[in-house]
Amino acid sequence: xxxxxxxxxxxxxxxxxxxTPLNDENPIxxxxxxxxxxxxxxxxxxxxxVLAVAVVAVMGSANVIISLLRKxxxxxxxIIVQLVVIxxxxxxxxxxxxxxxxxxxxxLSVFVGLIITNCIIMGRLEAFALxxxxxxxFLDGVGNAAGYGWIxxxxxxxxxxxxxxxxxxxxxxxxxxxYNLGYENNGFMILPPMALITVGVxxxxxxxxxxxxxxxN
Amino acid sequence: xxxxxxxxxxxxxxDNMVFAYFLGMCSYLAVSRTVSxxxxxxxxxxxxxxxxxxxxxxxxxxxLSAGAMAWLGEGFAAIDLSxxxxxxxxxxxxxxVQLVEMIVEKFAPALYSxxxxxxxxxxxxxxxxGGSLFMQEREYANIAEATSFGLGSGVGFxxxxxxxAAIREKIRYSNVPGPLRGLGITFIVTGLMGxxxxxxMGIKL
Numbered sequence: 253x254x255x256x257x258x259x260x261x262x263x264x265x266x267x268x269x270x271x272t273p274l275n276d277e278n279p280i281x282x283x284x285x286x287x288x289x290x291x292x293x294x295x296x297x298x299x300x301x302v303l304a305v306a307v308v309a310v311m312g313s314a315n316v317i318i319s320l321l322r323k324x325x326x327x328x329x330x331i332i333v334q335l336v337v338i339x340x341x342x343x344x345x346x347x348x349x350x351x352x353x354x355x356x357x358x359x360l361s362v363f364v365g366l367i368i369t370n371c372i373i374m375g376r377l378e379a380f381a382l383x384x385x386x387x388x389x390f391l392d393g394v395g396n397a398a399g400y401g402w403i404x405x406x407x408x409x410x411x412x413x414x415x416x417x418x419x420x421x422x423x424x425x426x427x428x429x430x431y432n433l434g435y436e437n438n439g440f441m442i443l444p445p446m447a448l449i450t451v452g453v454x455x456x457x458x459x460x461x462x463x464x465x466x467x468x469n
Numbered sequence: 470x471x472x473x474x475x476x477x478x479x480x481x482x483x484d485n486m487v488f489a490y491f492l493g494m495c496s497y498l499a500v501s502r503t504v505s506x507x508x509x510x511x512x513x514x515x516x517x518x519x520x521x522x523x524x525x526x527x528x529x530x531x532x533l534s535a536g537a538m539a540w541l542g543e544g545f546a547a548i549d550l551s552x553x554x555x556x557x558x559x560x561x562x563x564x565x566v567q568l569v570e571m572i573v574e575k576f577a578p579a580l581y582s583x584x585x586x587x588x589x590x591x592x593x594x595x596x597x598x599g600g601s602l603f604m605q606e607r608e609y610a611n612i613a614e615a616t617s618f619g620l621g622s623g624v625g626f627x628x629x630x631x632x633x634a635a636i637r638e639k640i641r642y643s644n645v646p647g648p649l650r651g652l653g654i655t656f657i658v659t660g661l662m663g664x665x666x667x668x669x670m671g672i673k674l
Contacts, residue, residue, distance in 0.1 A: 287494035339556040362602035369595040371495040445663030452656030459648035466647045
């Protein structure tokens with residue numbers, strides 16, 4: 253990101269909004285939000301990247317819209333307003349995916365729709381966009397979505413590499429010739445429970461490196 | 470009848486919402502600290518899934534899908550509103566949750582106070598919307614099948630959340646490595662439970 257000419261837009265505080273969700277306040281491993289749609293699409297790298305990009309798009313724009321409307325939304329009906337905004341954005345994303353990336357959209361099946369109930373989006377709208385200006389809200393949305401996205405991509409990377417021996421469909425293990433040495437794919441990694449265990453291990457590694465995140469019990 | 474039982478068993482054990490599709494994970498992780506709260510949330514989910522899936526089934530088949538509005542007359546037969554399904558489903562879920570909340574408050578105050586905050590929270594539980602979306606994708610033949618699927622998914626979620634809550638109550642007494650404490654170990658235990666549930670694969674009644 254270029255911060256040379258537009259310094260005020262990327263002041264230290266704003267950069268922080270963007271960077272804390274990547275590690276210290278990661279939506280998945282620390283705030284425990286948005287796990288629902290995250291794990292099932294991580295068998296292959298490609299759908300995981302597409303979903304991560306879709307979430308960044310939806311969350312950035314939802315935060316902007318809600319932040320623009322924040323003074324006009326009556327507090328009593330804010331949840332339904334938020335849901336309508338998110339659902340409309342998700343419909344847009346879904347139609348774009350169906351039009352340009354049909355195969356990926358088939359693979360993602362219901363998980364595009366489930367972005368609507370992805371708790372990160374609702375959570376950030378409630379916690380941040382309703383009380384902050386448009387630009388910081390945008391950064392907060394993109395930062396949190398990126399924090400969600402990188403976990404998704406890391407999990408997908410390991411599951412595809414160890415489970416199918418490919419990366420983005422490219423047969424890495426075969427090219428490196430490990431099969432001739434007696435290596436075999438671990439079919440277990442493709443099964444759903446391994447996504448949970450992979451995330452558990454990521455949490456373990458992250459907290460071992462960042463000790464202030466350790467829970468008391 | 471056999472078909473209905475089969476769909477029910479399938480959605481409880483094989484296509485379990487939590488272990489096979491990771492739906493409802495947020496509340497699953499957040500509300501599973503003690504068995505009693507997990508119990509309350511589980512019952513509420515069974516309740517809401519059992520109602521919203523058939524209602525959304527009717528909406529899908531009489532209003533949204535291609536040609537579904539033919540019963541209104543010739544002119545409506547060509548309309549395809551399926552792109553509206555997300556927004557309709559979520560609106561139905563939000564209003565049903567509200568309605569269920571009012572009904573329960575009026576007629577079963579004891580249940581209402583035990584469910585507490587969980588009832589409104591269910592509107593944004595992914596398992597509920599997921600139930601409706603899977604119902605749409607799998608194209609169940611009639612409303613009875615859709616209801617059986619909805620109830621089955623709810624019971625599957627109930628089993629999962631009560632199970633993990635019981636395990637977490639016990640884990641408190643064991644010496645888990647620091648960085649794994651709390652969230653990490655819960656994920657890994659859920660993964661192991663998922664592996665256990667996979668042994669139901671292939672059951673057919």
